Amino acid sequence: MLIRYKKTYEKIAMGLLSFMPNEKNVKSLVNTIKDYETKDDNHLFLWKLDDIVGIIGIQILPDKVIMIKHLSVNPSFRNQGIATSLYDAIRSQYTDYTIVTTQEVASFIEHCHVSLKVL
Ligand SMILES: CC(C)(COP(=O)(O)OP(=O)(O)OC[C@H]1O[C@@H](n2cnc3c(N)ncnc32)[C@H](O)[C@@H]1OP(=O)(O)O)[C@@H](O)C(=O)NCCC(=O)NCCS
Known part of the structure; x- marks a missing residue:
């Protein structure tokens, strides 16, 4: 089930984001989560089974x-x-909405046989 990020999920969200190749640096990870918490055009969603197991971030x-x-x-x-x-x-x-991706996410999306513009 898709659920919206809220502050109580901060630790689990940061843990999941840290698997991204461009989020290996703690400082960048802290800035990333801050952007999702504060910028109106940034949205973070989590995938919940019994526990939270996945994350998707959009702008x-x-x-x-x-x-x-x-x-x-x-x-x-x-x-x-x-x-x-x-x-x-x-x-x-x-x-x-038209969906586009960053370079980091593009290869997975293409693997799903969806071709999106990469920004
Ligand atoms: C990429 C990622 C999100 C896929 O999650 P997942 O829940 O295992 O994906 P799904 O089960 O929906 O799909 C799995 C398929 O995607 C493929 N896949 C996984 N990572 C991929 C990647 N980076 N590029 C292309 N294909 C990829 C798998 O080989 C598998 O293929 P198959 O179904 O033909 O066997 C996960 O591997 C991950 O968290 N990776 C670390 C974070 C990351 O690198 N993110 C950037 C890429 S999105």
Whole structure:
């Protein structure tokens, strides 16, 4: 189930984000989570089974465009379709938006046979 990030999930969210190749540095990770907490156009969502096992971070750009900036799943829960479910949930939540990705997320999205513009 897709749920919205809130401050009480900060630790688990940072742990999940730290699996991203561009979030290995603690300072950058702290800035990233701060952006999601404070910037109105940045949104973070979590995937909850019994526990929280995945995360997706997006930024709303002008002209109804969404950029997927972060996508990560707990290693113990990978290859079970969770990242695909996170992407699909965003897709259906923002139906009339065009979705683009960052370079880091692009290869996974392409693997799902979806070709998106990379910003
Ligand atoms: C990438 C990631 C989010 C995939 O999560 P997941 O829940 O295991 O993904 P799914 O189960 O929905 O899909 C798994 C498929 O994606 C493929 N895949 C995993 N990571 C990939 C990547 N970086 N690029 C391309 N394909 C990838 C797997 O090989 C698997 O393929 P298969 O279904 O043909 O066997 C997860 O591996 C992860 O958290 N990686 C670390 C964070 C990261 O690097 N994020 C940036 C890329 S999104």
